[in-house]
Ligand code: B12
């Protein structure tokens with residue numbers, strides 16, 4: 080077959096809309112605001128998922144945080160809550176993200192450095208200590224071991240006495256984009272998505288307020304995709320989870336309202352707004368017309384957004400505050416439900432407390448001083464933005480058609496379609512930068528000599544040493560029989576293709592570690608070395 | 614024209630002195646940020662450099678073993694995980710231990726300025742932070758590569774005879790560079806040379822990686838020549854096979870060398886026979902040669918190898934196409950890989966009718982490590 084990643088390879092995903100100095104009504108062919116836009120809160124939700132949008136409820140200011148030990152991060156969570164953050168978002172360290180214990184040989188030097196180290200239920204108890212899970216909504220950015228971390232979370236809630244049906248939050252749990260972009264896959268694609276469907280099924284039955292998957296374009300975009308590719312790949316992934324859950328026997332209206340989305344807000348201000356608007360319109364049609372969902376809640380695409388880390392620069396790092404502010408505004412004009420703003424020290428290390436605070440303040444200024452949130456979709460009806468919305472939508476549908484023609488997302492993963500497309504777009508962008516066609520203030524232009532003197536967050540090697548010895552003592556002191564029995568049950572359930580959630584919860588309670596549970600599942604599912612690269 | 618492996622043993626004359634610079638690009642540890650490293654891999658290729666990318670999640674050992682076997686001009690490490698002060702000292706320690714201190718190591722990624730002095734002190738040749746211009750990086754790599762010292766033949770030949778892999782690696786580089794080997798003639802050896810071919814992406818490299826491990830675990834010495842195309846325009850190349858064979862190590866007598874088809878003037882054909890002579894003379898039991906596509910334009914693999922394994926995958930339609938093109942005839946046996954996928958049985962029956970004789974057909978899955986042992990059993994009957 081000769082389908083190659085070729086679409087969306089131009090500089091932007093919306094060249095047509097910019098072909099002329101201004102756009103007018105004659106450029107919107109067949110434009111019918113009643114069907115294309117409707118009103119906010121109504122199908123196809125182009126203008127937003129709520130009628131009154133931010134008037135009644137501001138977006139959730141959700142700052143991604145995690146570093147060092149569970150105790151360090153717990154302290155940062157409390158700091159953020161004290162400064163007005165309205166939801167938590169947990170960043171795990173690389174060993175945890177890859178399903179390895181802190182004492183794994185490949186974890187050397189990486190424990191607690193890029194996020195918080197969580198190897199066992201004990202760590203999870205410390206992480207959320209003193210934070211009422213019945214009140215604060217919590218998001219957890221984890222994928223291959225997502226089901227295990229969900230099991231830990233369930234155990235912590237039980238201990239706190241919070242009923243499962245009151246838990247609010249989000250598990251990223253989007254393994255497909257790991258194969259495309261983020262590279263935190265462990266098992267081969269087929270068993271990987273089975274685990275996702277297991278969690279969807281479990282949450283649909285026990286945790287109805289929980290967002291089961293955060294279908295993510297963010298990582299796809301940060302890895303290099305264009306806006307149209309980000310949009311198309313993300314929706315295609317969402318469609319794949321929907322299809323698989325239906326095949327599991329779940330009613331689409333029972334789980335679809337709890338799928339959430341996660342997009343990047345990049346530099347191209349209007350294009351990003353158009354992308355978010357198009358995403359809602361496309362998803363509404365896809366859910367209603369393709370999957371025959373009946374409830375309005377299933378048609379609504381709710382999203383979290385994050386500003387684009389990859390646009391931030393090491394050179395003249397204070398400039399990053401401005402970049403983040405513009406991007407944040409695009410996210411709000413695009414109608415996001417939740418937002419993370421990156422810190423100015425993005426290219427140096429995980430953010431310091433001070434830098435994270437400025438990032439949060441940036442959102443608060445946007446929310447409380449600019450009046451931007453006063454009216455829903457203020458750009459709706461702009462010839463330019465509507466034209467862009469149509470254009471990016473058309474491009475994304477064309478890409479989705481290509482994926483369908485390959486037999487869907489999983490076959491396209493096998494062929495390396497996504498990785499190749501993303502890497503080619505990344506390469507094209509690099510060429511534009513090197514060739515002078517794309518300017519970066521402080522890097523390609525307006526360059527200054529000398530280095531910055533920004534403070535940096537340091538994580539000491541002690542974190543790793545302490546975490547490793549704590550883990551060793553857990554392993555030495557737990558009830559070995561109970562532990563062994565739980566892992567045996569996990570292996571059996573996985574082999575018999577049962578939903579593994581109950582077995583994972585039992586294993587968590589028996590103090591099995593993340594690495595042990597992953598290894599047990601690897602015995603059944605196999606390990607994946609990655610798809611075609613070039 | 615390709616010379617046969619059975620030709621007289623005297624090494625051929627210098628033919629090429631424009632071997633492009635070779636760089637090994639590595640990601641070490643659990644860091645999965647690969648946007649930068651892949652942008653660089655492509656940019657290097659486009660700048661006429663041969664790139665061996667070893668993929669994600671490598672250990673320091675595997676990386677330095679690869680550098681040794683590939684005898685690259687530069688090792689480039691990309692780290693965005695804040696583990697550089699753990700990883701770099703370890704790499705440098707191994708570089709010393711393996712006696713490949715002539716290979717410079719450069720680093721890029723999230724490396725705070727305040728660490729640069731310490732890194733330079735310990736011996737890292739250059740550090741590139743976010744926002745570095747790719748042109749500057751390419752320039753640095755070319756400059757470091759141009760500084761390589763001429764090979765000391767006498768010493769290297771002694772090392773080769775003592776079966777030191779770094780000596781073997783350097784001699785192969787000499788052949789690539791078209792340098793005279795000072796009249797050195799390697800022993801004949803008695804390796805079995807097996808070509809492994811098949812359409813792009815059927816899993817040849819993954820299969821060779823597993824087969825190599827299996828043979829090594831049976832006490833055999835195994836070498837792999839992995840051949841990928843060069844860019845006809847720039848002469849650079851992305852050599853992607855090795856990333857599926859990262860268990861290779863000098864300690865296990867598992868040697869992998871990546872070659873670019875256009876790397877030598879006159880093409881691969883010009884140097885392949887000599888490289889094979891060196892591998893045979895080194896005393897390997899099996900030499901597996903991976904080439905893409907058993908079609909036109911491919912090196913006459915049949916002439917270099919005494920046996921050919923044709924790798925196929927389910928539902929590829931290759932069997933039918935190959936039998937039309939007459940490619941089926943050259944195979945000693947067939948490996949139907951990726952049998953964990955649907956359609957394996959159907960493809961197997963197609964294959965049986967297309968083959969039409971008693972040549973063996975093996976079903977394997979490198980993903981699940983299934984069926985490899987039976988291929989190894991068969992290989993061990995070949996001579
Ligand atoms: C893009 C990105 C991602 C993408 C990665 C996509 C991909 N497949 O690569 C996504 C969104 C998936 C991601 C995820 C994560 N990320 Co991230 N990410 C970034 C970001 C924003 C940009 C990196 C990038 O690709 N830049 C573009 C490329 C072209 O530039 P580059 O890699 O820097 O390469 C240039 C130079 O550095 C140099 N170079 C790089 N490598 C090499 C090698 C050689 C040999 C040479 C010569 C030069 C060289 O040359 C290049 C050209 O100039 C950085 C912050 C930043 N702005 O730098 C954070 C950052 C690296 N990420 C970070 C973290 C913590 C993570 C996560 C762990 C978050 C989490 N807890 O979930 C995960 C882990 C993912 C994983 N599997 O490892 C941290 C690391 C912290 C630290 N080191 O102390 C950073 C610094 C952000 C931050 N401040 O928190 N991330």
Ligand SMILES: Nc1nc2c(ncn2[C@@H]2O[C@H](COP(=O)(O)OP(=O)(O)OP(=O)(O)O)[C@@H](O)[C@H]2O)c(=O)[nH]1
Nearest residue numbers: 609610611813814815816817818819951978979980
């Ligand atoms: N499902 C499955 N995938 C496999 C198997 N073996 C390899 N693959 C995948 O197939 C893809 C190609 O594998 P390679 O080993 O690079 O294939 P190749 O034939 O050497 O490819 P080229 O050298 O590019 O022609 C990778 O994504 C592998 O993960 C297998 O047994 N089963």
Ligand SMILES: [Mg+2]
Nearest residue numbers: 817818853854
């Ligand atoms: Mg290969």
